[in-house]
Amino acid sequence: MAKIAVVGSGFIGRAWAISFARAGNEVAMWDQAPAATEGARDYIAGVLGDLEANDLLRGQAPDAVLARISVTPDLGEALRGASHIQENTPEKRDVKREVFSLIDGLAEADAVIASSSSALLPSTFTDHLAGRHRCLVVHPLNPPYLIPAAEVVPAPWTSPETVERTRVLLVDAGHAPLVMKRELDGFIMNRLQGALLEEAFRLVADGYASIEDVDIGIRDGLALRWSFMGPFETIDLNAPQGVRDYVERYQGIYENLFSQMQRRVDWAGPVLETVEADRRAKLPKEKLVERQVWRDRRLMALAAHKRKSEEDIGK
Amino acid sequence: MAKIAVVGSGFIGRAWAISFARAGNEVAMWDQAPAATEGARDYIAGVLGDLEANDLLRGQAPDAVLARISVTPDLGEALRGASHIQENTPEKRDVKREVFSLIDGLAEADAVIASSSSALLPSTFTDHLAGRHRCLVVHPLNPPYLIPAAEVVPAPWTSPETVERTRVLLVDAGHAPLVMKRELDGFIMNRLQGALLEEAFRLVADGYASIEDVDIGIRDGLALRWSFMGPFETIDLNAPQGVRDYVERYQGIYENLFSQMQRRVDWAGPVLETVEADRRAKLPKEKLVERQVWRDRRLMALAAHKRKSEEDIGK
Known part of the structure; x- marks a missing residue:
């Protein structure tokens, strides 16, 4: 199994950490705000309990999955040895450009650098990089540990090998990648x-x-x-x-x-x-959060149902 | 419970018969081709067995539901005493105009006459009728005994009472009606x-x-x-x-x-x-029919899953 670095420990970063760690990968999370990172493992522990209750942890104990997720305030340490880096910083072009410069400078020579961006084309924030051939977008729906689909979007200079390695990594993690032939606003x-x-x-x-x-x-x-x-x-x-x-x-x-x-x-x-x-x-405004919890429970039950139906009736 | 007449015993007519009979209504089916009608009850018996296996018959035995479905070569007999008539003849304006004339002349004075049309606006085949205020479209997705949504589409002259009675009938049969404010190509x-x-x-x-x-x-x-x-x-x-x-x-x-x-x-x-x-x-062409059977099995399993999730987690 690989080491994955998750850059940015907000909601999407945490969800990716769960998805990659569940598949057996080591995950190192980093955030520029240490306070954000600190709450991350507690949050993840809660989700892992819910996933186990729905038999969505591949038979593993929550603690075993959690043990593969570490948090660090040192970006260099998070990236060291990582073969895939999943970036989850704010959806601002300037922020992404800077973060990608930083990552491209520190990452292993053969690491793939993926952004979770939903709205920015990869060409708009990777053109300036020495390692731009290894950069692309991997856009999930939320939360990725319950929704298999993830869009793989290459920039014009992304190498076919980068796309293929990313596709395989996602499939191994139980995802269903949509591999775009080339970038387009809004993706698919x-x-x-x-x-x-x-x-x-x-x-x-x-x-x-x-x-x-x-x-x-x-x-x-x-x-x-x-x-x-x-x-x-x-x-x-x-x-x-x-x-x-x-x-x-x-x-x-x-x-x-x-x-x-x-x-x-x-x-x-x-x-x-x-x-x-x-x-x-x-749905009154004050019940939105409660309803989001309901949504994720329904999504978990649906994921379990689909897996069972695929086994019983066929895919 | 009501008596429902199903006019046209093809795939959609049979499916409506199942849906209405499952809800406790008496269903009389009629077709101008007696050969078509003859196979209908055998076909329906097969579907009822599958529905029971997925606990989708409201706890009833297939035979009890089947006993509420009769077929007759006599249109007048089918319509006698029916409070709702569901028409399922070919999607041709001239055919529908003629069939609706026939039904409007023979049906009980207070019966609602609904067409399963997916493509024709109700105004285009009911304008000439004395009873046009009681005509509308009720468009299902296939098959209606597995897919709750059904579109209720009034013509400009359809009475509000007709729309409301139809809505209630559908809800009682476990459907989820979409009630359009007025007709529009393609419906919703x-x-x-x-x-x-x-x-x-x-x-x-x-x-x-x-x-x-x-x-x-x-x-x-x-x-x-x-x-x-x-x-x-x-x-x-x-x-x-x-x-x-x-x-x-x-x-x-x-x-x-x-x-x-x-x-x-x-x-x-x-x-x-x-x-x-x-x-x-x-999917090779010769496997299309087999795959349709797979689709309906998956739909049944999904319907059962949704009902259970609504009970366990909430709607």
């Missing part, structure tokens, strides 16, 4: 999410549907099949002769809809009053 | 699906992602949270202060993406070669 997942959200806000703004109607249509409708097949396999199975048959039968309908979707509704405009009023009526 | 679910598919095809056509990358991003990523929360609750929980905070932080990113999404890729163009080649490499 936020583009898909954005396309759907634009239509959702438009339907609400135009008075056709409520917030709850949209959420029902996804959580009690479309996302059931999507949650174990994805959208392409879904349409492939939704016409007798497969995806070509589906396109021949139904593209006309979608083409007509697309032409109605060219107008953008300002999410922060009047529609936001409706969206916020509906959401706050269902 | 196909518009959301279409928006997402357009971006999926564009990402593949432009060479950024593979079919499999898109499917991973949804099935191992976005659709996990969506499958129990929907997209609005997801973003509401994805910023510390809720959905307003989310919009203030991230709308800029999505606005930029939207401006890149105005170009439509022809799904039947060169991209279809890629999509079809990738899908057929993963």
Whole structure:
């Protein structure tokens, strides 16, 4: 197993530490604010207990996983011997540029340097580096120890070997990497999410549907099949002769809809009053944190269910 | 409990019969082709066995549910005493207009007449009817006995009472109705699906992602949270202060993406070669039917899991 350095010990850094350590890797966490790092291991211990309760620790005891996670105030020590570095500092281009300079100067010659950035293209903060060929983005959804998908996004100068080593590391850690051919704003997942959200806000703004109607249509409708097949396999199975048959039968309908979707509704405009009023009526602001705990419990139960279904029924 | 008439005994008609009968309603099925109707009860018996195995029959024996489903070659007999009629004939405007004329003439005075149409607006095939105030669309995803969401779509002349009675009937049958304020092409679910598919095809056509990358991003990523929360609750929980905070932080990113999404890729163009080649490499055409059986088993297991999670962790 490898040594992984996690740079930045906030929510995402801690979650990556759990994911990598669960897979058997040694993890060294570093943060420029020692206070942040200090709370990290206690927080992680709590999560590991929940994961064990859902049989999501690969049969290991929480303590055994926790023992593989260390925290250090010394960046050089965190990076020493690490073959993969996962960076989780704030989403600001200048911050990332500086942090990557620092890491590139201190890391082992053959280490891969990955950023968890969700919004910055890797080319915008790695162009100046001697080791830019070994830099890329690995963007998770939160929390990565419960959501397998992670986007691997190369800059134009990222070497194929860097991409491949990262892909293998992620698969070994139980992740499902999406390997982009080249970088693009929003990567894959936020583009898909954005396309759907634009239509959702438009339907609400135009008075056709409520917030709850949209959420029902996804959580009690479309996302059931999507949650174990994805959208392409879904349409492939939704016409007798497969995806070509589906396109021949139904593209006309979608083409007509697309032409109605060219107008953008300002999410922060009047529609936001409706969206916020509906959401706050269902969930008062003071219950948001409690509901996030509920969400993560549901995600854990779903992860356990999917693993069992893949074993019992097939993947 | 009510008597429901199911008009058209194809795949969707049979599935509705199961859903309504499971909830305790008497169901009378009719088809203009007696041969189609004859196979229907055998088919339904098979599905009921699978549902029982997943504890999805509300504790009833399959035979008890099947006993509530009758088939008749006489439309008048099927409609007699029925308070709700669910029509499932081919998606052709002329066919629907004729069938609706027939039903409107024969049905009880206070019966609701619903079409399962996925593509036709209710106004386009009910405008000529004396009883057009009691007509609407109730569009399910397939199969409705496993997928709760169903879209209720009124024509401009559909009475509020018709909409409300339909909503209550669906809720009693364990469905999660989306009640549209007024009709719109594609309703809600196909518009959301279409928006997402357009971006999926564009990402593949432009060479950024593979079919499999898109499917991973949804099935191992976005659709996990969506499958129990929907997209609005997801973003509401994805910023510390809720959905307003989310919009203030991230709308800029999505606005930029939207401006890149105005170009439509022809799904039947060169991209279809890629999509079809990738899908057929993963699943040969002769295995499509087998995979549909797998899909329905996974859907059943997921339905059972969701019910249990709602009980254990909360809805």
